[in-house]
Amino acid sequence: MIRSTLTDRWQTTIPAQVRDALGLKPRQGLLYEIHGESVTLRPEGESLMDLAGCLRSDRPAVDKDEARDIARRHVAENFRGDIRGNGA
DSSP states (O other), X not given: OOOOOOOTXXXXXXXXXXXXXXXXXXXXXXEEEEEXXXXXXXXXXXXGGGGTTOSOOSSOOOOHHHHHHHHHHHHHHHOTTTTTTOOO
């Protein structure tokens, strides 16, 4: 059995054997399931935001307003009339 201790602030260090077995990463969320007097600990699934910054690009990032303008122009140029039902 693997053991750890709670601090006065209710914190604990997850032992290396547990971290390795669960494939935990720093700052990763954890889920606790309570079953009577025992608890199951498992890693939280990754979200889309966990992937932020993982892709590289030679193009500079655009801000939100610029991205909206680009999208509006694209729609205006490529989908004229489609909304009214008389598309190309």
